[in-house]
Amino acid sequence: MSEVQDRKFDYDYDGIQEYDNPLPRWWVYLFIGTVIFAVVYIPYYHFGGGKLPGAQWAEDMTEWRRLHPPVPLPDEAELLALAAQPGLPERGRQIFATRCVSCHGVDGGGQVGPNLTDDYSIHGWSREIVARVVNDGVPAKGMIAWGDRLSRDDVLAVALHAYSLRGTTPSNAKAPQGEPIAAVAKAGDHGTAGAH
Ligand code: HEC
Structure with missing residues (x-):
């Protein structure tokens, strides 16, 4: 220069x-x-x-x-087996505490999102359905597609945790939304509801 x-x-x-x-x-x-x-x-x-x-x-x-x-989501039997894996419930609980409580309440009693502890559901209640709703979300209604944000393992862990909340007693229970959960959905559910 x-x-x-x-x-x-x-x-x-x-x-x-x-x-x-x-x-x-x-x-x-x-x-x-x-x-x-x-x-x-x-x-x-x-x-x-x-x-x-x-x-x-x-x-x-x-x-x-x-x-x-896309890798298909596991079916009911596979999810049931997965739920028994050591460490998985704790992992699901932690993810729920950071990702889901803002809309579903600290103990799943519901806020913006529906109550996950009662006997009513919008999309139906089986491990398979809950895993699908959590993975795909309901973007039009404000439920995030967690499959885009969390690893597959985390999606399944938190879905199984959400599933296990049914039957627990939240401090603030939101009014039921959706349809009563059919008795069929409960069959084969060997007491995971309410398990801690
Ligand atoms: C931004 C708010 C928001 C967050 C965060 C959120 N959800 Fe949701 N969730 C919703 C809304 C709103 C619905 C209702 C969707 C509908 O009306 O179809 C819903 C629905 C659901 C349902 C179906 C309930 C039923 O009655 O069928 C499940 C299960 C669920 N959420 C689990 C989760 C899990 C697990 C997480 C954390 C990984 C999560 N949600 C995070 C807003 C949220």
């Missing part, structure tokens, strides 16, 4: 003179560079075949989804 030398225009208005300093070379080259870049970039990416980041991202995601098809 050359040393800057102040130059002046050779006119003088009532003693006022004006500088005529050229822009630094590096600045001019950078400017010319951006012009050349734009001449190539704009026609190619906006009018030619080039893909803008959004389109490229969508294409990559489609490819990613093709290579990683």
